[in-house]
Amino acid sequence: MRPPATLTDGVVVLRELREDDRAVVLSTMGDELVHTWLNMPAEPRDADFDSLIRAAREGRVSGDRIDYTVTEAGSDVALGAVIASRRARDNYEVAYLAGAAGRGRGYMTRAVRLLCEWLFQEGVGRLELRTHPGNEPSQRLAERAGFQREGLERKSIWLHGQRQDAIVWSLLPDDPRYAREAPKGV
Numbered sequence: 001m002r003p004p005a006t007l008t009d010g011v012v013v014l015r016e017l018r019e020d021d022r023a024v025v026l027s028t029m030g031d032e033l034v035h036t037w038l039n040m041p042a043e044p045r046d047a048d049f050d051s052l053i054r055a056a057r058e059g060r061v062s063g064d065r066i067d068y069t070v071t072e073a074g075s076d077v078a079l080g081a082v083i084a085s086r087r088a089r090d091n092y093e094v095a096y097l098a099g100a101a102g103r104g105r106g107y108m109t110r111a112v113r114l115l116c117e118w119l120f121q122e123g124v125g126r127l128e129l130r131t132h133p134g135n136e137p138s139q140r141l142a143e144r145a146g147f148q149r150e151g152l153e154r155k156s157i158w159l160h161g162q163r164q165d166a167i168v169w170s171l172l173p174d175d176p177r178y179a180r181e182a183p184k185g186v
């Protein structure tokens with residue numbers, strides 16, 4: 001699998017993480033909402049960005065992790081990230097996060113859709129997501145991106161040093177997509 005350098009729907013552009021994203025990415029890592037729902041360092045440092053950019057580069061080479069930076073078309077500022085990680089049986093697990101400037105605009109749903117459509121084009125047969133039961137914005141995004149809720153996995157994720165329950169979501173290539181959107185042009 002060779003992820004293209006960019007993916008776009010004309011509104012958002014997904015591109016690779018770059019060295020000059022360091023300051024904005026460290027700020028996103030330290031964002032309160034991001035820190036609430038993801039295992040980010042309490043005080044992100046340069047070494048955290050170094051690890052991230054290394055993981056993104058190595059993941060692309062091995063195919064185990066496809067990591068895209070989310071930007072707005074015409075801007076190039078890193079607003080967030082979408083990541084697909086290869087799991088057992090060639091399932092891919094999708095994750096996402098955005099800083100305050102990237103939230104509340106529909107950009108992350110667009111980014112997740114782009115990544116999912118590309119993975120399906122590449123022949124992936126099952127995409128998964130795991131959300132914390134308390135993370136309502138993430139669940140709304142999963143629904144907007146067409147994921148179906150499968151059930152609760154008990155104590156299956158680690159958050160801030162504790163095992164927590166997770167809602168499991170999946171999207172298959174033939175699933176109806178984006179069914180929950182209001183029809184346009186009516």
Ligand SMILES: CC(C)(COP(=O)(O)OP(=O)(O)OC[C@H]1O[C@@H](n2cnc3c(N)ncnc32)[C@H](O)[C@@H]1OP(=O)(O)O)[C@@H](O)C(=O)NCCC(=O)NCCS
Nearest residue numbers: 033034037096097098103104105106107108109137138140
């Ligand atoms: C999960 C997360 C990425 C969702 O971000 P988001 O901004 O809510 O998602 P989108 O970019 O798709 O934006 C959709 C929101 O923008 C609103 N919006 C405003 N203008 C819009 C427009 N023109 N088009 C579409 N949506 C618009 C939508 O109503 C929606 O808000 P709602 O869910 O309250 O109704 C964000 O909350 C986040 O980064 N959280 C911290 C990290 C995290 O929890 N990651 C997931 C771990 S499982």
